[in-house]
Amino acid sequence: MSAEAKHNPDTCARILDAAELLFMQHGFEATSMRMITSEAGVNLAAVNYHFGGKEALIQDVFRRRLTWLNQARLQALDALEAQAGGAPLKPHHIVDAFFGVALRMAADKLGGGYVFMRLLGRTYTEPTEFVRQFLAEGYAAVVTRFKAALIKALPDVPPEEILWRFHFMLGAMSYAISGTDALQLVSDTRLDEHDPEALARRLMPFLLGGLRAPLGKLPTERPAGPAVKRKRAPKRA
Amino acid sequence: MSAEAKHNPDTCARILDAAELLFMQHGFEATSMRMITSEAGVNLAAVNYHFGGKEALIQDVFRRRLTWLNQARLQALDALEAQAGGAPLKPHHIVDAFFGVALRMAADKLGGGYVFMRLLGRTYTEPTEFVRQFLAEGYAAVVTRFKAALIKALPDVPPEEILWRFHFMLGAMSYAISGTDALQLVSDTRLDEHDPEALARRLMPFLLGGLRAPLGKLPTERPAGPAVKRKRAPKRA
């Protein structure tokens, strides 16, 4: 049961906080119940008592913040569309409604939004089957709405291309939030950029630049037909 | 020992292939020795005999392909710089030397490059401590070289910004390769785009668009200090 009705709310919250942090740091499988309960300062059996098991705990960790995040995104989009009154939105605003909201949530270090967004970022590429399906349900409505808005806002970009670029943007944001840990992997200069404003100021132009980039050229050769490989098309040389 | 000298090379290769695949699918912690050895069709003790343990196996899984990948990247950059003869390279070519090489490796489905690139993509955000340090060593030289080339090629973008955008590009590529699995999470329309040429044609423009995007405006207040912003160069509306 999701931390309401009966159940000690303090114990539940402590478990959720500890699990969120440890899942972010070590992943689901590498985080044991004993790590969680000892970090939370509760008895080992508490997780099974309050949540029912490890899988249910994982889902509640996401549920606690993901519903809020996606609702905030939809509300931001609603506000934009209401203000525009039928006219296509500016890509800049759409991107901000989706990614800006997430970045501002990640800015909330004390409230735990920061930890959660990092957890969410790494969960995209580490999809345990039941977690993937769980995430898919929560995201279906949001992605549909934003995809439609982007298609309307970018009539020059084919819809299929927009979906891919959406995907690429998710990747860039995920890395942006995972942030310095992965960056120091890639560079000796440690960039302690945990200022969310600055991060948004870096990421947003990148996302928009990629989203509105001119389309890639089709391969010049291959004139017609389903990829019949002819003798050996001589390239320039 | 890294699959050379003594040791049955067939057994070692089968273990590496199985481990690579299972690590990509389930992650390191969730993949047991018994899964690996049974998938490879070898005895349970074979991993410890040939590699010394699970951690050493993980490192060899990466070593097998990562050194080749990064050397190919450096060679591509070498060729570009030799051809340019001191002149700054075109960003398009630098990006292709780094990400294009990776995408072409990912295109090698039969040779295992595809599985490996997906594994590598998800490993960035799932950094077990010892794996992170291991990756950092392999990447240090490459990133240094490419960062320098990009700084030279993009004099308008501050070096720090370039490093971040490098990071964002890594994220986008990681998601691009993790590809459809995460995308179907985000959309009902299944995009079976496993054609690497098409993927590169989608990703490259996105990366370049992000890399060359105009800088984000500083917060409007904060008048003085470094980076004095002059009036505001008006672009086309």
Place this chain on the structure above:
DNA sequence: GTATGATTCAAACATCTGTTTGAAACGAGC
């Protein structure tokens, strides 16, 4: 043939995993 070293194999190692249990402690209502 035998001898030697590398490789495989089944079995067991201690330790950790998620979960369950039943009794103890708690807190409010009366």
Place this chain on the structure above:
DNA sequence: GCTCGTTTCAAACAGATGTTTGAATCATAC
């Protein structure tokens, strides 16, 4: 005082984990 439902707790559960062991098998050289 007592009772009742909720919550905590230490202990144990069966099963899986990575690793080790010592004998069996193999290949090769003599």
